[in-house]
Amino acid sequence: MKAPQAKVAHGSRGPVPQGGAELPELRAGQSVGLLKELHILTRDGRLNQDSRRKLKQVQHLFQFIEPLLQELSEDGHSPTLADHGAGKSYLGFILYDLYFKALGRGHIYGIETRADLVERSRALAERLGFGRMSFLNLSVAESAQAGELPDHIDVVTALHACDTATDDAIAFGLLKRARAMVLVPCCQAEVAACLRQGKALQLARTPLAELWRHPLHTRELGSQITNVLRCLYLEASGYQVTVTELVGWEHSMKNELIIARYTGHKKRAAAERLRAILEEFGLEQALGVRFGLQGSSAAPAAI
Incomplete structure (x- = not known):
């Protein structure tokens, strides 16, 4: 029926x-x-209340993504979008329904590690006739080398990709020469763990270590530092970065929205400050390679 x-x-x-x-x-x-x-x-x-909260987040995110897609659809271009950590693919399906379906061209790739959710999304897309949607049972890191994906992706999204999966999504975007990235980070524990390891030494070295002496502050500061490093890395890689709230804090505590648009202007000052922050917090060894400061370039290939 x-x-x-x-x-x-x-x-x-x-x-x-x-x-x-x-x-x-x-x-x-x-x-x-x-x-x-x-x-x-x-x-x-x-x-219901939970569904209203989910819908509000996705609908609000659509308001940020739609102008990017409109710009990329000019002159008959077929925009491509990769949604990392897609889960049940709320975002991908709603983007297709509200934009790609009427456009009549373009493609959405949903990337998710849980095989049952991938199969469910494939079946739903087929049932709805959403023919320009593909779902891949891969981690974000694995997807960078997956043959099922094109060499270039226009828009990269990652809604609540946990811990380092957001960094993997950024690396994917740089590799795929993305014109835009829309990221909502979640559950960032890696930097907090690094801060805990050297806490006693840092307390003796600098009064700034009081910022992460208490465990709660360590977690919150670790999350803040992680997102600051991500933004600086994107700016050093030629992107203009905007940071804002996704929705009101009453709807989600994981609420920071990072929007990056490629301009080609690689900010040297951003790379220098990125290096300085890593050194100040003793994070060079743990994170230097990821942020392009040891043995790799901080800039993506030309777009």
């Missing part, structure tokens, strides 16, 4: 599922059937 189509309400309000109340969270023309398949909407077309 066909899923009921959404009616578009008059004015600025969102679509109305048949037999249900108005849902201002939905965009005009958005597929109610898809949202039911993703279990964002209940069978009777309603939202």
Whole structure:
């Protein structure tokens, strides 16, 4: 049986599922059937609190990605997008429904380590007729060398990719000469672990070590340093970087949104400050290679 189509309400309000109340969270023309398949909407077309939070995050992220796709779609170009840590592919399916479907060209690649979620997404895409979606059962790091992906990807996204998976997504974007990256980091523990290892020595060396003397502060400062290093690395690699909130803090504590657009202007000052921060916190040995400061270039290939 066909899923009921959404009616578009008059004015600025969102679509109305048949037999249900108005849902201002939905965009005009958005597929109610898809949202039911993703279990964002209940069978009777309603939202519970958890689903409303998920939908708000993805819809808000779409507002940042849509202008990038519009720019990349000019002159008949077919934009490509790789979504890392795709999970149930909420983001990929909603991007396809709201943008790629009407565009009639372009391709979305969902990259996910859990085989059951990959198979489920493949089946759903086939059922919905979303023919320009591919799902790969790979880690972010593995995807960089995967033959199923093209040599160039226009947009790289990573929504709540845990710990170093965000760094892997950045490395993927640099390798694939991405025109834009949209990242929401999550659960960053690596730098905090490095800070804990040298805590006693650092406390004796500098009063700044008080910033991470307490375990809670170590975790929070480690997360902050990680994202600062990522932003500097992107700037040193030729990207213009914007950092903002994804949604209100009441919806998610993992809320930092990093948007990077390739300009080709590689900031030398960013590379210098990146090096200085790694040295100041004793992180050169652990993180220098990842951020292009030991035996590798901080800049991507020409785009």
